[in-house]
Amino acid sequence: MPTPKEHGKPKMPFARVNGTMLFYREAGEGPLAVFIHGFPLDHSVWLDQLEGLAHVRRCVTLDLRGFGKSDATTDRILPMEMLADDVAGLIEALGAHGADVVGLSMGGYVALALWELRPTLVRSLTLIDTRAAADTPEGQAKRDEMIDRLLDKGRTGLADEMLGALLGPNPSVQVQARLRSMIEGTRYETLVAAILGMRDRADRSSLLRSIDVPALVIGGVEDALIPPEVVAAMAEEIPGARKSMIPGAGHLPPLERPDKVNEALIELFEGRKVVWWRSGPT
């Protein structure tokens, strides 16, 4: 059957997946790369990647279920497995058999769940400022407190609280403004359901050893939320993983240092060796 594009009509940037409408945005041609945002963000955290990587990949960034321009959700909780299943459905809806999967923080939790549930869809895996371990009991209690504060102080209060925690020192006003727009633009019910989904997520530490596709781990050196040591240690667990620790970035390197993130992704996609690999014995 001819697609809307073949009829000369613009393609609508929505896909019906698992009974919900997901918004996505794309740029470029070639093998598919899918970018999964973190919390409490949306697809626009990847705008610099759409622009900077369109010459090497068909780059697709989505709004996860309930986020951004995707359908609102009545799910009480958004488990990482459910979000991963949506990403799998989107990859298939886009007509691809697999994708280079890039996940930022909560998007990394989703990417790891995707690796566990549908590994054949993952051509390469990039994990940015994320962790494989589950929340500790203290971490879980903090999630509950965060929900209370959110409902009490609102999204502006959440943004006030999170801006400093998510960004490295001296962020530009543009970066601060983009981040505030994303946080304040996310629906309350989505914020709550995603916090609960992260609180109850599974421990996938033992999965790291099973990753046998090209992998890249990126960390912001100034990340105050997930310490760079934790991110770097994750790279050691993944066989042959590349690692890029980025100075001048906090928890959100794609927003804060897009140049460095794009450079590392191009090296991964093109299979070039990164500098730290060359430093060993020849």
Ligand code: MLT
């Ligand atoms: C994120 O950036 O996606 C979240 O802050 C991660 C988390 O809270 O565990």
